[in-house]
Amino acid sequence: SPPMARPPATRVMVVANQKGGVGKTTTTVNVAAALAQVGQRVLVIDLDPQGNASTALNVEHQRGVPSTYDVLVEGKRLAEVVVPAPDLPGLDVVPATIDLAGAEIELVSVVARESRLDRALRGDHRIGSAAELGQNRYDFVLIDCPPSLGLLTLNALVAGAEMLIPIQAEYYALEGLGQLLETVEMVRQHLNPRLSVSTILVTMYDARTRLAAGVAEEVRGHFTHQVLRTTIPRSVRVSEAPSYGQTVMTYDPSSPGALSYLEAAREIVSKGAPA
Numbered sequence: 001s002p003p004m005a006r007p008p009a010t011r012v013m014v015v016a017n018q019k020g021g022v023g024k025t026t027t028t029v030n031v032a033a034a035l036a037q038v039g040q041r042v043l044v045i046d047l048d049p050q051g052n053a054s055t056a057l058n059v060e061h062q063r064g065v066p067s068t069y070d071v072l073v074e075g076k077r078l079a080e081v082v083v084p085a086p087d088l089p090g091l092d093v094v095p096a097t098i099d100l101a102g103a104e105i106e107l108v109s110v111v112a113r114e115s116r117l118d119r120a121l122r123g124d125h126r127i128g129s130a131a132e133l134g135q136n137r138y139d140f141v142l143i144d145c146p147p148s149l150g151l152l153t154l155n156a157l158v159a160g161a162e163m164l165i166p167i168q169a170e171y172y173a174l175e176g177l178g179q180l181l182e183t184v185e186m187v188r189q190h191l192n193p194r195l196s197v198s199t200i201l202v203t204m205y206d207a208r209t210r211l212a213a214g215v216a217e218e219v220r221g222h223f224t225h226q227v228l229r230t231t232i233p234r235s236v237r238v239s240e241a242p243s244y245g246q247t248v249m250t251y252d253p254s255s256p257g258a259l260s261y262l263e264a265a266r267e268i269v270s271k272g273a274p275a
């Protein structure tokens with residue numbers, strides 16, 4: 001009899017960059033929505049106490065709503081806190097509430113404090129049951145990180161296999177990247193050898209300026225294989241979508257921002273997971 005086709009593994013992508021305002025959240029929600037649009041089953045885990053990804057995906061995240069806090073600190077199963085994004089078929093969300101702000105400190109005294117999210121994703125029996133990922137429920141998990149390299153981001157880096165780093169096409173774009181890559185190396189050596197920087201996305205690209213082109217070129221020089229061909233243009237439509245509880249994919253699907261995110265998602269799918 002022919003060999004059984006093995007279902008493709010879930011790709012867990014950590015969207016991280018310790019600089020604030022570089023487009024982590026915007027990239028997370030729009031790449032996720034675009035992936036869902038092309039038929040992928042996607043889970044977004046909001047790991048930023050600000051809950052901006054939860055806002056853009058239009059899920060409740062006021063204090064007390066079941067959230068990433070309950071998974072990390074209380075040991076709840078992901079299945080207990082996951083909700084569907086109301087406007088985006090195929091996309092589920094684990095929201096973040098402001099409770100998560102205390103988690104950096106509360107986790108310090110918790111056993112295996114840097115592996116809480118990893119265990120939850122694996123459905124570790126000591127924490128929960130039923131392995132969500134083992135059943136291949138999702139093709140992609142995207143984790144939106146806060147702008148720091150603390151315990152929350154560390155939990156994402158231990159749980160993920162790929163990193164998606166958004167880089168803003170601005171002055172000092174590469175500043176701080178060295179520190180991020182050092183952290184990745186430390187995590188690879190001590191906590192998660194699977195981790196790799198698979199994907200870099202140049203965002204807020206302004207084609208009219210030589211500066212943006214120069215930054216993009218410099219980034220490509222350093223990360224030839226990781227940088228997506230697609231860049232995301234700077235666009236008001238992208239930045240105003242969250243105030244309507246939307247991603248640009250539904251807010252203005254034919255806008256250059258939406259089309260670029262769609263193209264980026266297609267590239268991510270077709271490149272496949274790193275070997």
Ligand code: ADP
Nearest residue numbers: 020021022023024025026204233234235238239
């Ligand atoms: P981070 O999560 O890294 O802090 P955000 O995704 O919240 O960054 O983006 C920072 C700001 O830049 C937000 O106000 C967002 O709306 C805006 N922004 C992000 N991407 C774009 C874009 N392509 N065009 C215009 N504004 C953008």
Ligand code: MG
Nearest residue numbers: 024025048052
């Ligand atoms: Mg953010």
